[in-house]
Amino acid sequence: MRILLTNDDGIHAAGLAALERIAAELSDDVWVCAxxxxxxxxxRALTLAEPxxxxxxxxxxxxxxxTPTDCVLLGIETLVEGARPDLVLSGVNRGQNAGEDxxxxxxxxxxxxxxxxxxxxIALSQMGAHGPDESYAPAEAHAAAIIRRLVAAGWPxxxxxxxxxxxxxxxxxxxxxxxxxGFRGVHIRRAEKRTDxxxxxxxxxxxxxxxxxxxxxxxxxxxxxxxxxxxPLHIDLxxxxxxxxxxxxxxxxxxxx
Numbered sequence: 001m002r003i004l005l006t007n008d009d010g011i012h013a014a015g016l017a018a019l020e021r022i023a024a025e026l027s028d029d030v031w032v033c034a035x036x037x038x039x040x041x042x043x044r045a046l047t048l049a050e051p052x053x054x055x056x057x058x059x060x061x062x063x064x065x066x067t068p069t070d071c072v073l074l075g076i077e078t079l080v081e082g083a084r085p086d087l088v089l090s091g092v093n094r095g096q097n098a099g100e101d102x103x104x105x106x107x108x109x110x111x112x113x114x115x116x117x118x119x120x121x122i123a124l125s126q127m128g129a130h131g132p133d134e135s136y137a138p139a140e141a142h143a144a145a146i147i148r149r150l151v152a153a154g155w156p157x158x159x160x161x162x163x164x165x166x167x168x169x170x171x172x173x174x175x176x177x178x179x180x181x182g183f184r185g186v187h188i189r190r191a192e193k194r195t196d197x198x199x200x201x202x203x204x205x206x207x208x209x210x211x212x213x214x215x216x217x218x219x220x221x222x223x224x225x226x227x228x229x230x231x232p233l234h235i236d237l238x239x240x241x242x243x244x245x246x247x248x249x250x251x252x253x254x255x256x257x
Contacts, residue, residue, distance in 0.1 A: 034063060043105065069110065093126065
């Protein structure tokens with residue numbers, strides 16, 4: 001199996017090194033194409049207004065000045081020599097990608113771009129992987145077995161798999177749950193106003209912790225309860241109940257003012 005790896009935390013991220021070790025358990029044909037710099041929150045951004053530089057770091061390892069989407073596009077279409085990848089793994093992200101965060105995640109976007117190009121994609125994220133004690137031990141301990149099971153089972157061509165691992169000791173994590181995407185219902189993003197050494201104001205975007213009670217069966221609940229979450233995602237954002245309700249009042253002849 002030929003595997004392409006990417007991420008949004010950058011080519012030097014500890015999570016990418018963890019992903020390389022996970023991929024090595026699955027295949028000896030592993031390629032890497034990741035951003036030169038951190039691209040967290042880039043979502044599916046595609047670089048259109050400036051050139052993308054590619055730096056070759058090894059026989060099957062590349063860094064680019066682009067986004068995760070750029071990296072997957074370049075990897076699949078140009079940089080991976082010979083046959084196309086059979087699978088794209090994106091991550092392991094520093095922190096969870098669950099709930100509404102999936103719409104902003106560069107990690108999830110890497111898997112989505114793979115899907116859009118006809119290659120199965122899996123996004124991997126590790127809850128609590130922040131600070132000097134940053135650890136991806138839970139993902140490294142459990143991801144390969146889950147990925148093997150997913151690949152063997154298969155999934156629809158318009159779906160990507162979003163894996164989230166709770167923090168803590170790997171041995172304490174004993175359950176995996178197939179979940180739906182949750183919604184926090186609380187505002188955790190903030191813009192912190194600061195002043196630089198020259199007296200000019202600027203803003204640093206970030207998050208603040210907020211206790212919540214997510215619904216059962218969601219990715220957020222699984223992580224909060226210490227379970228690995230596996231969520232099948234797709235990019236059809238149509239809200240079908242609203243679509244059917246609107247058909248009763250709109251459609252056909254244009255309404256008169």
